Each structure stands twice: as C-alpha cells, then as structure tokens.
Amino acid sequence: MRSLIAEDYVTPEGEFVINMGPQHPSTHGVLHLKLWLNGETVNKVEPHLGYIHRSIEKMSENLSYRNFIFATSRMDYLAAHINNEACALTVEKGLGIEAPPRAKYVRTIISELTRLSSHQLWWGCTGLDLGAVTPFFYAFREREAIMEIMEETCGARLTQNYMVPGGLMVDIHPNFQKRVKEVLTLIKKNFNEYDEILTGNVIFENRTKEVGYLSKEDAISYGVTGPTARASGVSCDIRKWFPYSAYDQVQFNEILDTGGDCYARYMVRMHEMRESVSIIEQLIDNIPEGDYQTKTKAVLKLPKGEFYQRVETPRGELGVYIVSDGAASPYRIKYRSPGFSNLSALPVMAKGGKIGDLVAIMATIDLVIPDIDR
Amino acid sequence: MFLKEYFGTIYKSVKSLLTGMKVTGYYFTHQKEILTEEYPDNRSTLKMFDRFRGEVIMPHNADNEHRCTGCQACEIACPNGTIKIITKQELMPDGKKKKRIDAFIYHLELCTMCNLCIVACPSDAIVMGQTFEHSVYDKKTLRKVLNKPGSKIMEGVE
Numbered sequence: 001m002r003s004l005i006a007e008d009y010v011t012p013e014g015e016f017v018i019n020m021g022p023q024h025p026s027t028h029g030v031l032h033l034k035l036w037l038n039g040e041t042v043n044k045v046e047p048h049l050g051y052i053h054r055s056i057e058k059m060s061e062n063l064s065y066r067n068f069i070f071a072t073s074r075m076d077y078l079a080a081h082i083n084n085e086a087c088a089l090t091v092e093k094g095l096g097i098e099a100p101p102r103a104k105y106v107r108t109i110i111s112e113l114t115r116l117s118s119h120q121l122w123w124g125c126t127g128l129d130l131g132a133v134t135p136f137f138y139a140f141r142e143r144e145a146i147m148e149i150m151e152e153t154c155g156a157r158l159t160q161n162y163m164v165p166g167g168l169m170v171d172i173h174p175n176f177q178k179r180v181k182e183v184l185t186l187i188k189k190n191f192n193e194y195d196e197i198l199t200g201n202v203i204f205e206n207r208t209k210e211v212g213y214l215s216k217e218d219a220i221s222y223g224v225t226g227p228t229a230r231a232s233g234v235s236c237d238i239r240k241w242f243p244y245s246a247y248d249q250v251q252f253n254e255i256l257d258t259g260g261d262c263y264a265r266y267m268v269r270m271h272e273m274r275e276s277v278s279i280i281e282q283l284i285d286n287i288p289e290g291d292y293q294t295k296t297k298a299v300l301k302l303p304k305g306e307f308y309q310r311v312e313t314p315r316g317e318l319g320v321y322i323v324s325d326g327a328a329s330p331y332r333i334k335y336r337s338p339g340f341s342n343l344s345a346l347p348v349m350a351k352g353g354k355i356g357d358l359v360a361i362m363a364t365i366d367l368v369i370p371d372i373d374r
Numbered sequence: 375m376f377l378k379e380y381f382g383t384i385y386k387s388v389k390s391l392l393t394g395m396k397v398t399g400y401y402f403t404h405q406k407e408i409l410t411e412e413y414p415d416n417r418s419t420l421k422m423f424d425r426f427r428g429e430v431i432m433p434h435n436a437d438n439e440h441r442c443t444g445c446q447a448c449e450i451a452c453p454n455g456t457i458k459i460i461t462k463q464e465l466m467p468d469g470k471k472k473k474r475i476d477a478f479i480y481h482l483e484l485c486t487m488c489n490l491c492i493v494a495c496p497s498d499a500i501v502m503g504q505t506f507e508h509s510v511y512d513k514k515t516l517r518k519v520l521n522k523p524g525s526k527i528m529e530g531v532e
C-alpha cells in the first residue's frame with residue numbers, strides 16, 4: 001500500500017481536502033462528507049453515501065404485502081409509524097380498499113405524536129450540535145412521555161409496526177385517550193421552557209441567523225421538501241395538498257417562512273410542533289367507534305399496475321412506489337425518501353460558509369442517515 | 375451609535391443567559407420534578423406494559439399443555455425466518471394419525487418483535503412476553519425451543 005503524499009489532500013489550488021465522518025459525532029450517524037477547505041471556509045462539500053445501506057427496497061421484493069411493512073420502520077427510525085402508514089396506504093390503494101374511520105383517526109393521531117417526538121429529538125440534537133447540552137434532556141422529558149404512549153398502544157417504542165393493510169394491527173389501548181391528553185397538557189406547559197432555554201439565546205441566534213441560506217429556486221430545483229423547503233417559502237405540505245387519513249377533517253396552518261436560513265428552519269419546526277398539538281386536540285375526543293380493521297384476504301395480491309402514495313414525514317415528502325405484476329409480493333418497490341433530496345441541497349447551503357456553520361446546517365436539515373441510504 | 379449597539383448586545387446576551395439559567399436553576403432547586411430513573415436499581419418496581427413486545431413465548435397450563443396445532447401460520451407470517459416448526463405424526467387412540475408439533479424452534483437473535491406471528495396464529499398459542507433483558511454471552515443460547523419437554527396439545531384445540 002502506497003503511503004499518502006501531499007497531493008492526496010492538498011489540491012493544486014491549495015485547498016485542503018478533509019473527510020468529516022463517517023464516524024463523526026456531529027453527523028448524526030454514518031454520514032461521510034468530503035470537504036474542500038480554504039482555511040476554515042468550505043469551498044465544496046461532497047456527501048458520500050452507502051455506509052448503512054441495507055437494500056430494504058430489494059429485500060421487500062421477496063416479502064409479501066403484509067410482511068414488507070416492518071422493514072420500513074428501519075428507514076426513518078424517528079418516524080417509523082409514518083413510514084409504515086405510507087406503505088399500508090399504498091397497498092390499500094392497490095387493493096381498492098379503505099381503512100375504517102376509526103383506524104384513520106388513530107393513524108393521524110399517532111402520526112402527529114410521531115412528528116412531535118421526532119421534532120423534539122431534533123430540537124435537543126440541534127442544541128447539542130451547537131454546543132448547548134442542556135436542551136437535550138428537556139427534549140427527552142416530553143419525548144419519553146410520547147414513547148410511553150407508543151409502548152402501551154403499539155407495543156414498541158421506536159419500531160412500532162402498528163400498521164397493517166386495511167387498518168390497525170390491534171385496537172387502541174383503553175388508556176390511549178387519557179394518556180394523550182396528559183401528554184398534550186405537559187407539552188403545552190413546557191413549550192415556554194423550549195423558547196426560554198434555546199430560541200432566544202444570543203449564541204444560538206448568532207450561530208443560526210443568516211447561516212446556510214437556501215433560496216426558493218434552489219429548494220425547488222433540488223427537490224427539497226418538508227420544513228427545510230417551507231423555511232424557504234415553498235408550500236409543499238402533503239397534509240394540505242394531498243390529504244390522506246383524517247387530515248382532510250382537521251383545521252391546521254401550513255407553516256411558511258421566507259428566511260431560508262438555519263433560524264427560519266428552526267422556527268418552522270418549532271411552530272409545527274404547536275400545530276401538531278392542535279391537530280391531535282381536534283381528533284382525540286372524536287375517535288369514532290367501530291371496526292379498527294377492514295377485512296382482507298389471507299394472501300394479498302395487488303392487481304397488475306403501478307401505485308404511488310405520498311405522506312408527510314417530519315423531514316419531508318416520503319413516496320412509496322409499488323410496481324405489481326399480480327403476484328403475492330411486489331415486483332419493484334421504490335421509496336422516495338425526504339432525507340436524500342434534502343441532503344443534495346447541502347453543498348449549495350454550505351458553500352462559502354465556515355465548518356462550524358456546516359454543523360448548524362446539518363442539524364437544521366434534520367438528517368436521518370438510514371433514511372438517506374435505506 | 376456603536377457604543378449603544380455594543381452595550382445593547384451585552385445586555386441582550388446577559389438577559390438571554392439568565393433566562394436560560396432560570397429554567398435550569400428551577401429544576402436544580404426542585405428535586406421532586408426530576409424524572410430520570412436509574413435502571414438496574416429500579417428493577418423491583420419496573421413493570422413493562424402488557425403489550426410490550428419482548429420475546430415470543432408459548433404459555434402452558436398447569437397440566438403442561440399448550441395450544442399449538444403445528445399449522446405453521448406463524449412460520450409463513452414471519453419475515454425473517456425466526457420460527458421453525460418441526461412436526462411429527464402421532465398415533466391417536468382411535469388408530470388415526472394426527473399432526474403434532476415436535477419442536478417449536480424460535481431464534482431470538484433473528485427476531486425483530488414485529489408481532490406478525492402473534493396476529494397470524496389462529497389458536498392463540500403464542501403471545502409476546504414482557505422480558506427485555508436478553509443479553510447473553512453465548513449466541514447459541516438464543517435459539518429456544520418454546521414447547522416444554524413432555525408437553526401436549528390442549529383438549530379441544532384444532
């Protein structure tokens with residue numbers, strides 16, 4: 001093996017080439033970024049992927065339409081329920097059935113709880129990345145309460161697998177409504193603490209304001225979705241544009257900001273948490289009685305054709321595309337994951353900034369690496 | 375103008391610092407609001423939820439009887455190949471031969487606790503147990519035979 005020489009890490013223009021990750025503590029997992037640096041200024045960023053590729057898409061081709069859903073919990077593990085729901089909705093679309101109203105309401109409530117818990121983890125980690133360790137513990141206080149609801153009703157904290165094609169796997173726990181109301185009270189009480197401890201902090205504001213600017217045009221051309229795009233003024237909330245489950249029966253605002261910088265992305269997520277609370281409040285008392293599952297055949301077979309369903313995860317638009325040839329397992333599955341597209345805009349945002357800003361940008365895009373690699 | 379801005383920044387910094395410290399100070403002085411539990415010490419009071427998915431178990435009654443008919447619905451439903459059922463033909467008193475389970479082999483090391491086998495079981499023979507402390511020194515001990523030695527099927531379960 002040849003030893004490294006100066007040309008390997010210094011370009012002819014005098015830029016240093018440095019690898020950030022794949023085991024770097026602030027890259028949230030195994031993200032490998034190759035940086036071209038001029039001093040501390042980032043000239044170019046190149047994300048390298050593939051460190052946590054498990055070929056979930058290929059694996060799903062050998063599993064039946066009931067079984068492939070569990071694997072999607074491992075894609076975006078912070079929003080496992082929403083991934084499961086997307087797959088269940090796609091299979092339902094193919095079968096031409098619809099979940100009963102009770103299942104739709106419960107799905108929406110758990111989706112919003114998932115969004116809350118994901119945003120809370122993101123809030124804690126953003127503080128952690130920018131040097132504030134304390135928010136992490138405050139975020140986990142509310143997150144733990146949500147996790148307990150998941151554990152009681154779904155049976156697992158993170159990889160719930162509560163969705164089956166046609167509805168829910170089992171009915172909700174008798175304590176579900178009571179617990180959700182308790183958690184909402186707790187969260188509403190503690191929102192002020194979030195703002196007091198991080199949002200108004202001068203160090204935090206200086207590190208996020210006018211850092212990592214993403215213009216509206218760039219956001220559209222790179223296919224950025226979710227809060228990252230909404231902070232640049234792109235209206236792209238799937239819950240508003242293409243309502244699924246019970247989102248057409250609730251009133252909520254799509255949070256838009258025009259700042260385009262890290263602070264705008266931060267504020268969009270903070271406001272989204274409040275919207276999620278209001279959505280759950282509208283639904284929790286009105287869960288209709290009735291079946292929690294539509295009767296389906298023992299072996300599910302989708303008709304020949306192509307089916308696509310999109311949902312809004314905490315990170316953006318997740319699309320599930322199934323090609324069926326009429327057999328009991330899918331011919332081809334493709335997931336359009338939000339993280340991959342959002343990451344592709346990172347080089348634009350980071351160009352010209354400092355290394356420290358790169359960490360702030362990564363934190364506010366809210367990257368989940370298994371979602372990018374699948 | 376410069377001075378005003380300079381001292382304004384200092385005032386804002388100190389104010390935001392104190393606002394943050396107020397929250398942490400509150401929890402520092404109010405010990406009752408601390409929510410963390412120290413795990414191995416709270417083992418005696420720690421109770422998992424009924425639906426918590428820890429591992430697949432096969433309940434037996436007092437007469438060492440289980441409800442598994444050996445239909446292999448769980449084996450088909452499992453996405454990972456965690457369950458393997460070995461069946462045998464047993465001679466009934468009336469001279470007919472019937473399918474009975476010889477060994478219900480469960481690989482805990484492959485299981486993702488997805489609950490699909492429990493849902494698939496037509497005779498409620500398997501349920502999810504609440505144990506979660508699964509770490510062992512030898513991987514071989516994670517391969518479990520769920521039906522107890524000498525057990526037989528419950529009367530009336532088909």
